[in-house]
Amino acid sequence: MISIIIPAFNEEAKIGELLSFLKKHSEGQESEILVVDGGSSDNTVKVAEEKGAKVLKSPLRGRANQMNFGAEKARGEWLYFLHADTTPPPTFIADITKKIQAGFDCGCFRLAFDDRHPALRIYSWFTRFDLNFFRFGDQSLFVRKALFSRIGGFDHKLLVMEDQEIVSRLKTRAQFVIIKKPVVTSARKYQRFGVFRLQFIFAIIVILFYLKISQEVIAHFYKSFMVGSSY
Incomplete structure (x- = not known):
């Protein structure tokens, strides 16, 4: 089973669309969808529950804590961490399964943005390379739960860069793979700032x-x- 773990904080604008997509493209697959809320003050929890996700309320704030809590509660042998504003390919479960069958214990997808700005297209292009400088949580992350537990999960002391830091540790224990298809993440922060x-x-x-x-x-x-x- 693959447990899809989505940390969320005030994501009512994005979470519903993502959960509808995941439900459609995981139908008939051995999977579960967990939304781990970090204390949202909007309707994130309500929307997630209406969409049929299992909603967990993290006892501690911070994305690293939320993801660790989700992993602790997950029933799957495999964990797939996904941001609330990021959409994987429709075939994401099959894509991950192929890499698992090929012997990989962890990996991510390439990255694309929902904005065609030339600079963002260039930035996305670099995510095909196996360089930690270009590894971020927007690319999502799949990992065997036993391996995740063995390395101690995400570093809860980190306020930023927790996604990149865990990849560095995973690479010391297992072979990491970058799936050639992209996830599509929101460019909302780039558009705003x-x-x-x-x-x-x-x-x-x-x-x-x-x-x-x-x-x-x-x-x-x-x-x-x-x-x-x-x-």
Whole structure:
């Protein structure tokens, strides 16, 4: 069984459409859909329940905590972590299953955006390469539950970069694969704050992370650029 785990926080605008898609394309498959809410103040929980997902309320906030909680409650041998604003290919379960049968214990998809901005198309193109600098949670992640547990799951101490950090650890224990099809993620933040501005900020965050700057400093840097922007 594949357990699809979706961390969510105030995602009422996106979660319903995603769950309808997942339900349609997982019908007849051995799977379950878990939405792990991080304390939403909107109708995320209501919409998710109406769409038939199993909704879990994380005792701790933060995406790493939400995903770890979902993994703990998941019944599947395989975990598939997916952001609420990201849509996998219609054949995603078959695509993952093929890689499992080929002997891979973990992997992700390539990335595409729902916006045709040239810079975003270039950024997406680089996600085909097996470089940690271009590995982010928007690409989703599948992993054998036993392997996930063995490495200790997502690092709950991380406020940012938890998706990239876990891939680094997974690669020390198993062969990681990038599925050649893309997931499609929302470009809403780029549209709101500006493509080049936001990409610059993300690049700085990655550099700060690898320089081992404290999570609090990185998070403050991110928030200081995001709040009040008119871009």
